[in-house]
Amino acid sequence: MFEKSISDYLQKHGYPHLQLKAALFDMDGVLFNSMPYHADAWHKVMERHGLHLSREEAYxxxxxxxxxxxxxxxxxQFGKxxxxxxIEGIYAEKSKEFNSHPEPERMPGAWETLQKVKAAGITPVLVTGSGQHSLLDRLTHNFPGMFDRSHMVTAFDVKYGKPNPxxxxxxxxxxxxQAHEAIVVENAPIxxxxxxxxxxFTIAVNTGPLxxxxxxxxxANLLFPSMQALCDNWQELLDALKK
Structure with a gap:
């Protein structure tokens, strides 16, 4: 089922095979079901400032x-x-609005997927555009023992951010x-x-309305309809990646 996607990837990059040592996970919409709150917060705060960003576009x-x-x-809107x-003011307001929502739940299947990743001896790495301390602190609580602080990339670490590599x-x-020793798990186009x-090798999980x-x-090299679907197919995927 997954062999063609893997073989297309290897051919494109000229790698003989994949040697999976690390799995790079996005956070919002992958580990936490937090995107509906983000979309709502962005929409409300932008409108407050006379800026137009629909909840759909936020995704x-x-x-x-x-x-x-x-x-x-x-x-x-303003051509400049x-x-x-x-920017600082709007982002502070957006963070406040986001934090007024209930705590986002773990994405169904995320915890189980991470357990399988760890059990396979693969290092989980967090790669998020978020700069919200509340969510980062929540990682330790919701995913205990999964992410080492030295294996996290957040908005505070990068100059450019996604879609830049x-x-x-x-x-x-x-x-x-190296690139052929990892996979990415993402839910957002950028x-x-x-x-x-x-x-x-980039795996998309479609956890939103897109x-x-x-x-x-x-x-995306592979597409799953949910984190649970990735979890359910993990062993088969792992076997295919090891071939």
């Missing part, structure tokens, strides 16, 4: 740094960059592995673009 920007999302919308002060290249660096641009084709068009 297309998922994975970008907050500053980048604000600037895209601001440039579209937002000031650093305005920088976050995933940094993830490889932190794990001490996150998929970042993983692909970093030369890593059409799955959007994720395939972004370059």
């Amino acid at each position: 297309l920007h998922e994975g970008r740094t907050g500053a980048s999302t604000i600037n895209i919308v601001y440039q579209r 960059d937002a000031s650093p002060e305005l 920088e976050p995933y290249l940094m993830g490889l660096e932190k794990a001490g592995v 996150g998929v673009q970042a993983g692909v641009a970093a030369g890593i 059409d799955g084709q959007v994720l395939l068009d972004a370059g």
